[in-house]
Amino acid sequence: MDLKIVNYGAGNIKSIQFAFQRLGYDAVLSHNPDDIIKADKVIFPGVGEASSAMKMLKESGLDALIPELKQPVLGICLGMQLMCNHTEEGDTKGLEIFNTNVKRFSNNVKVPQMGWNTVANLKSDLFKNISEGDYMYLVHSFYAENCEQSIATSNYDIEYASALENENFFGVQFHPEKSSTVGAQLIQNFLDI
Amino acid sequence: MLTKRIVPCLDIKNGRTVKGVNFVDLRDAGDPVVMAKQYAELGADELVFLDIAATLENRKTMHEMVLKVAAQVNIPFTVGGGISSIEDVDALLHCGADKVSINSSAVKRPALINELSEKFGSQCVVVAIDAKQIEGDWYVHLAGGTIPTEIKLFDWAKEVEERGAGEILFTSMNHDGTKAGFANEALGKLSGVVNIPIIASGGAGTIQHFADAFIKGKADAALAASVFHFGEIPVLELKKELKKQGIPVRL
Secondary structure: OOEEEEOOOOOOHHHHHHHHHHOOOOEEEEOOHHHHHHOOEEEEOOOOOHHHHHHHHHHOOHHHHHHHOOOOEEEEOHHHHHOEEEEOHHHEEOOOOEEEEEEEOOOOOOOOEEEEEEOEOOOOHHHOOOOOOOEEEEEEOEEEEOOOOEEEEEEEOEEEEEEEEEOOEEEEOOOHHHOHHHHHHHHHHHHHO | OOOOEEEEEEEEEOOEEEEEEOOEEEEEEEOHHHHHHHHHHHOOOOEEEEEOOOOHHHHHHHHHHHHHHHHHOOOOEEEEOOOOOHHHHHHHHHOOOOEEEEOHHHHHOOHHHHHHHHHHOHHHEEEEEEEEEEOOEEEEEEOOOOEEEEEEHHHHHHHHHHOOOOEEEEEEOOOOOOOOOOOHHHHHHHHHHOOOOEEEEOOOOOHHHHHHHHHOOOOOEEEEOHHHHOOOOOHHHHHHHHHHOOOOOOO
16 A cells, blocks of 8 residues: 655654554655655644644645545644644644634643543544544644534543544544554554545 | 543663662663553553663664654653753654653753744653752752752743743652652642643652542642552552542543
């Protein structure tokens, strides 16, 4: 399987590569649009600050490419947030793949949310063999508002979308590559889609 | 619901795990990669690796270890010890570390916290604070707790949050190595002073000590070493007991 990880200078990509490797797959980094278009599946990672990540995406022309992709695409963490309409972080316009907005947690809770939280209201094949109430590892200060495209929700401050799906596009707020055996199952499910 | 984290800490010297009792008298407790994998399987929520030698020649050994851990372990981990620049952090994140922990270098040059959080994001910047209570007041100590400063714990905690730290790892020098419980009063006060997660460290001896750190100390995570390494408190048993007491944990 031709797996490409979009490499635009954002995030800890090594962990994602290792997670695929543990399942017996080789995921290759690429910033080359021609290679990414040809891939069977695309992983869109991201850690850091939204406006500077979007700036890096634009500089490499990948902001125009990603919404046009036809194969399954998995956005992780900030990757997922950038696929939404807009994020409050740096007042950044997103790729408008998921019809929802990203907001900052209120100071009623500690920010960032850091640690293991449950996922519920699971809807997609992406969560095959994953149960309501299973735990995923999350680190984030901003969250996607719950919407019709939510395929999983979590609770912290409020109920929010911890996973989204729109046609061939998937996004997860948690880090499946760091979420023990449950996270590995989700990655396997993405490979099986 | 977000759960409370149980964090085994592995002190590393020359590629091996050691544990200091009151930061001296080191004992060997095994191969860090094997131990990390075991902890992940046994239900640890996160791991911390502390390079206690942190010499230049040791750095390469540390990078190799981080790469091996990242390849084999499917839970998040933090690496600390001797980190003082953007380059140090960049190298560790490239090897697959999820977070880095800085301590003395942040006290010596606080702008380092801003630089790291701007470059890599707050989520991977843990500021470790070693502090000692002297005549009622808590003072920050450097170099593994050996050098006292005049900086007060709560002022420093507030400052590191403002500068962009994503988390604070607070070790009480008064409690570390005593196995008599965590510094719950100071921990509780810390949670009131800052709005970022606090990892409690120093003093774990019994299961009840962990429960107290979460309830009385309002900690978000609790770190320990020897009670885990020598099997005195199995991680799974600890988490089951915490759950019985109504503390949210991942089981």
